[in-house]
Amino acid sequence: MEELGRIERAAKRLSGLGRPEVAVVLGSGLSGVFPLTRERALPFAAIPGFPTPTVPGHSGEVAVGEVGGREVLVQRGRIHLYEGHSLADVVLPVRAYARLGVRVLVLTNASGGIAHGLEAGDLVLLSDHINLLGDNPLRGPNLDPLGPRFPDMTEVYDRGLRRIAHQVAEELGLRLKEGVYLATLGPSYETPAEIRAFRALGADLVGMSTVPEAIAARHAGMRVLGISCVTNLAAGVSPAPLSHDEVIETSRRRAGDLGRLLSALVPRL
Ligand code: HPA
Numbered sequence: 001m002e003e004l005g006r007i008e009r010a011a012k013r014l015s016g017l018g019r020p021e022v023a024v025v026l027g028s029g030l031s032g033v034f035p036l037t038r039e040r041a042l043p044f045a046a047i048p049g050f051p052t053p054t055v056p057g058h059s060g061e062v063a064v065g066e067v068g069g070r071e072v073l074v075q076r077g078r079i080h081l082y083e084g085h086s087l088a089d090v091v092l093p094v095r096a097y098a099r100l101g102v103r104v105l106v107l108t109n110a111s112g113g114i115a116h117g118l119e120a121g122d123l124v125l126l127s128d129h130i131n132l133l134g135d136n137p138l139r140g141p142n143l144d145p146l147g148p149r150f151p152d153m154t155e156v157y158d159r160g161l162r163r164i165a166h167q168v169a170e171e172l173g174l175r176l177k178e179g180v181y182l183a184t185l186g187p188s189y190e191t192p193a194e195i196r197a198f199r200a201l202g203a204d205l206v207g208m209s210t211v212p213e214a215i216a217a218r219h220a221g222m223r224v225l226g227i228s229c230v231t232n233l234a235a236g237v238s239p240a241p242l243s244h245d246e247v248i249e250t251s252r253r254r255a256g257d258l259g260r261l262l263s264a265l266v267p268r269l
Contacts, residue, residue, distance in 0.1 A: 003088060004143055006049040010092060011099035013047050014073075017064035022269050023073040023102045024262060025093075027109035027209060029251030030229065031076035033259035036065025044077070049096075051089040053077045062093070068267030073097060080208055082187040087137040091216035095146060098220035104161065104269045105217045106225045107210045108258065110251045112234035112242070114195055115179055115204035120233060121254050123176050123261065125165055126157045126226030129211050130182040130203055137212040138219055147219035156214050161225040161269060168265045174257055179204030181228060183211035192236025206234050225269070227261070229254050 017040045026033060041063035044050040053060040060077040079090045094105060113122065142149040162178070169176035182203035184190060190198070190206060198206055205228050217224050231250035232242055 004145060007092065007095045007099055009048040010050060010096035013042070014062065014096060014100050017042065017062070017073070018071055019101055020064055020071045020073040021102055022070065022104045022106070022266055023075065023097045024106040024266065025075045025078055025108060025213065027078060027251070029110060029231070029248040030108055030255055030258060033255040034067070034074055034262050035259070036063060036067055036072065036074060039063050039065035049092055051079050051085050051092065053079055054083050067263055070267040072266050073100075073102060078209060078213075080186070081133060081135070081212065082185055082208055087135050087139070087212050090212045091137040094213045094216045095220060098146065098217065098222055103222060104225070105213070105222045106227065106262070106266070106269070107213055108227045108229070109207050109210045110231040110247050111181060111205040111207035111228040112190070112232050113204075113230040114182075114199050114206055114234045114237065118177070118179070118204065118230050118233070120230055120250050122230040123174065123254065123258060124205060124228045124230060125162050125176055125178045126181045126205075126210070126228060127162070127178045128180045129156060129214060129226075130180060130201060131211050131215070133183050133185055133211060137216045147221060151219045153215070153218060156218055156224055157226050158223040161223055164268055165225060165227070165261070165265055168268065169261060172260055172264060174261055176261070179228075181205045181207060181210060181226065184208060189242040190235045195234045195236050205230065227258065229258060
C-alpha cells in the first residue's frame, strides 16, 4: 500500500538519527522547552513524506538525543488539520515513529481552559478526549501491518504513565491537573455558545491538535501521555478576546516548568 511505503521511507530516514523508544511532540510555543544532549536533528523538509508546517511558532524539526541517559526523539512543531493537510499527513510522523520502534508517545499542546477553576498557565494531563474534528485518521483502507480496523479507545491516555507523571510533578513541586480535551478543526477560535456546548459535553480543555496523533498512536499500539498547557481561558469564560499571540506568550512563559517536568519524566517512561 502506498501509504505504508511513505511511512517506511520516513522511518528509514529517521533511523539514521537513532533508535529511540520514547518520542515527545512539542506544540505551539513549546518547541524550546526540552534540551537534549548529543542532539542530531532533521528539518521536516529533509524527511521523505513529512508535510511542512505553516504556522508561526511551529518550526518543524525532528531531533534525537539523550535526556537523563535515555535516548529520546523530540518533534518540534506539528502539522494541523486546519492547515489544509489530510489527517494521513497529520499522523504520518507518529506512524513513522511507531515503525522506528517508539513505544511511548508524549503529546503536548496549548489549549483553552473550559472547566471552572482552570487558569491560564495551568499544566493539565489529558485523561481522555472528545473528537469533534469531523474526521478520523484511520478513515480509509486499514493499514493492517500497523494495527486493527477497529482499535479500542477505552484508555487512550495510559493510566500507568499518568501515575508516573503525577509522581514526578509532585517531586518537582509542580501542580499538574487532569482533564478531558476536546479537539475542534479550527482555525477560528470557538464562540462562547460553542464553549458552553463543549462544557455540557464533558470537555475541560479545547484545542486544535493531539487527537489525531493519539488515535493513530493507539492504533499502532503505542502508549500515550498527553500534557496540555492552558494558554488562555476559552471564549466567553473570560470576557477578553482570544489571540494567537497570547497563546504563544503563555506557552513560552510556562515552557520552563514543562521542560523540567519532561526532563525528569522521560527517563522514567
Ligand atoms: N481554542 C482552541 N485552541 C486553542 C485555544 C482555544 O482557546 N487556546 C490554545 N489553543
